[in-house]
Amino acid sequence: MIKITNLEKFYRTEEVETIALNKLSMEVNTGEFVAIMGPSGCGKSTLLNILGMLDDPDAGSYVFNGTEIAHFNERKRADLRKHNIGFVFQSFNLIDELTVFENVELPLIYTGVSSADRVKRVEEVLDKMQIMHRRNHYPQQLSGGQQQRVAIARAVVNKPKLILADEPTGNLDSSNGNEVMELLTDLNEQGTTIIMVTHSEHDARYSHRIIRLLDGQTVMENIMV
């Protein structure tokens, strides 16, 4: 599904150039659950942003589902992204002014799903995440675990092929964290590819494969059994 080759990304300020990704290559197959680990500043988030088409690489190739997209413009990337990728963030990133229902509905609005279909699909996914009873609440009225479940609902409502999760349990206590990991595992078992950045060895154990990064390069890969 994903194949990146010699990917490079630099951050420049006026005087300093920092290498975030240094000729990084990797592959992720459809249906895989991959965890990316490494110390702060190793390039995990940069990699996730590029994979999520939120950022473009300075050099190298990124093939998504057989299409080279490294040089796609913003409009094309946005189009590809909204149909194929769901995001889960450490800080949930729900819009405070929208209710649970409206937050989950948002991606469907941007992909042009009709109003009736939207209601059906949002309700379906809220049901699945067991958060239906909170549909008219605002994010700040929910616990952290509930908020993350809403965020996951939002990530999957468009039935993406790929979910990118950036430390999804980072802001949760262990029991809520486990719940979230169970949810992700379920989604993976139903066929969704998942790439997750994490600091937690415990969470990483839910994945099939761990890629360890240091200074923008892969230093080790563990296949989980």
Add this chain to the structure above:
Amino acid sequence: MIKNYIKIAWRNLYKSKMFSLIHVFGLTIGITVCMMIFVYIMNEFSMDNFHKKGKQIYRVMRAFPDMKEGIPYLSGPYALALLNDFPGDIKRAVRVQGSQGLISFGDQSFVEKKLYNADADFFNLFSFKLLKGDASQVLKDPSNIVLSETTAKKYFGSIDKAMGQTLTLNKQKQMKVTGISRDVPANSHLNFDVVVPISNYTKEDYFNVWINNAMYTYVQLDEHSNAAQLEKKFPQFVKKYMGEDMAKFGFKFTLTLTPLKDIYFEPSSAFDGVKHGDKTVVYIFISIAALILLIACINFTNLSTIRAVERSKEVGLRKVLGALKNHLVLQFIGESMLLTIISCALSVGILMAAMPWYRELLGYHVSVSWNSAPIYLFLIGVILVIGFLAGSYPAFFLSAFSPIQALKGKLRLGKSGAFFRQSLVVVQFSITVLLIIGTIVIMKQMSFVKGKELGYDKEQVVIVPIDNDDIYNHMGVFKKELENKAGVASVSLMSGEPGGYYDRHLFDVEGQHDRFPSRTEFADFEFVKTLGLKIVAGRDFSPQFVSDSAEAVLINETAAKKLGFTAQQAIGKQIKNTVRDDKPRRVVGVVKDYNFLSLKENLDALIISPAMDRRVAVIKLKAGDLKNSLATIKDVYSEVAPVYPFNYSFLDQKFDTTYKTDIRQQTMLAIFSGLAIFIACLGLFGLASFTAVKRTKEIGVRKVLGSSVPNILLLLSGDLLKPVAVATAIAIPLGYYFMNAWLQNFAYKTPLQWWVFAAAALITFGIALLTISVKSLNAALANPVRSLRSE
């Protein structure tokens, strides 16, 4: 999607109530002021546009080569002569004579001050709507009379009862009510309550003297006739009928045609009795509206941008979830339009509530025509322009962010952005300082004019108009009776009180080749004493010199100077009024110059003659019980003119009326400047809150490192005040330029001193500093631990 946007917009507004309030409030004030000015301008420009034959109607003016304004008054014979001599060009000629009259019926009587004597075609030419009666018939017979709706109701309770009633006009003529007209709309230069056929007066002597100033003459040209072509034929016409008179009196004039729609704005002398407007004022108001709207717009943009930064997370997320740039641009422009719509709705409400007050301020009745398109076009225009203009900067600014930055909340308003925002603040405050300078200079000029040494005594002087037959026929008795009363110092009967009417005549002066044009005053011997004038050479009129009535004149210093004499040299010179006198008079005295005209006009030559022409009685009271003295005057008045109500005014009040328009403009400008400052400060308050929030961490660190509260206050305020300082520097030279130009309107000008500009700067700085301090102080006083933790 749109529903989602509206929802988000509304919830955002609701969430940050303070900001929304500043946002909407500032804009609402801006729009309200603009709507007020719009209503005023619509009224000004809709003058006389309701006359169906308007395009063919002209007022005939007399144009003199040495006067910039024409004279709107012609005598009675013109209309018929014009019809007779230009049958192909002029279809109709209607004379309108402004007058007043005593109307009585039963035991009631009313003095009607807005009474027109007009030709029978009056209602055919002008489209004043008749509620009762037929336009061609209502003025046909000399005994007909037309009342306005309000007047009819005042007399008889309803227009139906009024029709057919018999009224007595000026205690002599029996008139029958044959028509009721709807009240004259505010946008008409003509204004009447009663119309009487002019045929009642065509046999009077004065009516048929060609040279008299008596009435307006309106003509309706043939559709195929050309006004300019017709004007070319007028010199011949004037020569034919007036040639002899012109040669005799040394006049030279021609006739011109002023289109109906231009009458309102034509430059006119103070004695034209119809309503006039000033285009300069209209332009000043348009500029003010534009400036205030600009200030409000800038506020809106600045505040929206700041708010947008707070919403960076939302923007980032929307992008992650697939929103394209144009989605976001649309969303933010839409929100800005929503805010504008709310503001417009509030403005409409405020405008309706403020209308009575606004009418009073304007001094006449304007109304908003809610059932016509312009006001809605204006509102839609405002929504589109402001919503779009003010909304587009934040829209494009925000939507250009990378989603990652936006999500991390790492949005920085870059240096160029800061520069842009500061430039906007500079523009805002430049306008504000400009308006303050304008207000100060106008107020200063007005108080200068008011405090100016007028050269005559205006305190405790009562003016009683000699405006009806009874008082006119008995004015000698009136004067004598008053002179015997204890509270009265002196009484003088004259043609014009200071600030009143001064006709211009030509004089033959001994030793001068050319005829000398001068203003004229006709007054009795008590003139100098009553007005408290000073004689600088020679003597006053005196009953000791029996010949004075027929042979003496006084002149003012300006007249002597213009004639090339010193005051002493002027004494004894022969002078003859070419219009009024058969033989020359002698100058017996020179009076010190006094301001008999408005202070906008330069001093002019004045020749004071005891010849007859009495229009007002000027009564100087002794210091003391004013109320009692007035009661005394009233008693005497009712003895000589029992049926007429007693009308009077004070000379100092009269003086204020002369400057009424200027005082109105001053008040309006002061109010609008105040609002401009207020709106600009609302914006500054927003900026201050933003700065305080943005620099929370910096303030925390500084405090931990030992900075004091005043230091921080200084730091924050200093930065915010910089654009205000730049604005002041820009506005001062501009203010100097504009106000200097405005002062050229006046013959007597207040100097533009440095303190005017210093005061404007100080006021602006003071208010700005006060605004900023509120927020800065909060930030400076906050516990550093909390501000650091928030990072």
